[in-house]
Amino acid sequence: MNPADLPIRDIKPLLPIPDISLYLFAALVVVGALVLTAVGIYGWKRWQANRKRDPRLHWLEQLDRIDYDDPKKAAYIMTKYGRLLATEKRQKEIMAQLLPRLERYKYKKEVPPLDEETKRFMHLFIEMTHDAL
Incomplete structure (x- = not known):
């Protein structure tokens, strides 16, 4: 066959x-850029805030919220944040007097209620810290 x-x-x-x-690619790039920008702005604002x-303000809020009806927890909170907040000489002296009083409320299963003198020391320290900040 030819x-x-x-x-x-x-x-x-x-x-x-x-x-x-x-x-579709252009739309994906634009949406991705918008999402990254929004996440970046949110992260930046949160980081700035x-x-x-000041962490000392947070510690002082913790001391303000102490529940004196739970003496064991109150003693632990006061010891932890009191040591962190005691920067001036007078505050350190009060903490030095307060820590031995708080020892009897820690490390035991059953603890007595807080006595009035210990509460007064705690209130005095908190008021002095409010004045210092």
């Missing part, structure tokens, strides 16, 4: 296929 005798079949042009992948906060 190639010239073969019937000619018509070659049709390629059909256009709609390609929106470029638009926490950076300015």
Whole structure:
């Protein structure tokens, strides 16, 4: 068979296929940039807010919220935050007098209620710390 005798079949042009992948990629990049910007702004503001906060104010809030009905927990909280907050000479003296009084309320299963003199020392220390800050 001679190639010239073969019937000619018509070659049709390629059909256009709609390609929106470029638009999808651009939209994905824009949305990703917006999300990253929003997360960055949120993180920056949160970091700025926490950076300015003085930890001594947080410790003083803990001392203000002491529950005197639970003497064991009150003794532990006062010891922990009192040592951190005692920076001036007078505060250190009061803490030195207060710590031996708090020892009988710690390290035991059953503890007596806080006596009035210990409460007065605790209140005095807290008031002095409020004045210092």
